[in-house]
Amino acid sequence: xxxxxxxxxxxxxxxxxxxxxxxxxxxxxxxxxxxxxxxxxxxxxxxxxxxxxxxxxxxxxxxxxxxxxxxxxxxxxxxxxxxxxxxxxx
Numbered sequence: 001x002x003x004x005x006x007x008x009x010x011x012x013x014x015x016x017x018x019x020x021x022x023x024x025x026x027x028x029x030x031x032x033x034x035x036x037x038x039x040x041x042x043x044x045x046x047x048x049x050x051x052x053x054x055x056x057x058x059x060x061x062x063x064x065x066x067x068x069x070x071x072x073x074x075x076x077x078x079x080x081x082x083x084x085x086x087x088x089x090x
Contacts, residue, residue: 008038
């Protein structure tokens with residue numbers, strides 16, 4: 001299972017991917033994000049595209065190993081954190 005530390009940065013950066021335009025409330029933040037707790041308000045019924053493990057099983061398993069897929073997602077996570085640090089948001 002993907003190890004998420006629940007920082008909320010991916011849910012605050014939807015403007016970086018057209019895939020999530022339908023969830024963006026207009027400022028890059030997900031309409032389902034509780035901005036005080038950084039938790040998803042619909043976590044157990046969230047869209048499949050928001051579930052890293054489900055997306056691997058549905059699409060990416062034919063393209064890469066689970067380890068490679070996780071590594072790719074961790075790299076994006078670290079990029080978001082580094083950008084937030086540079087902006088003084090963390």
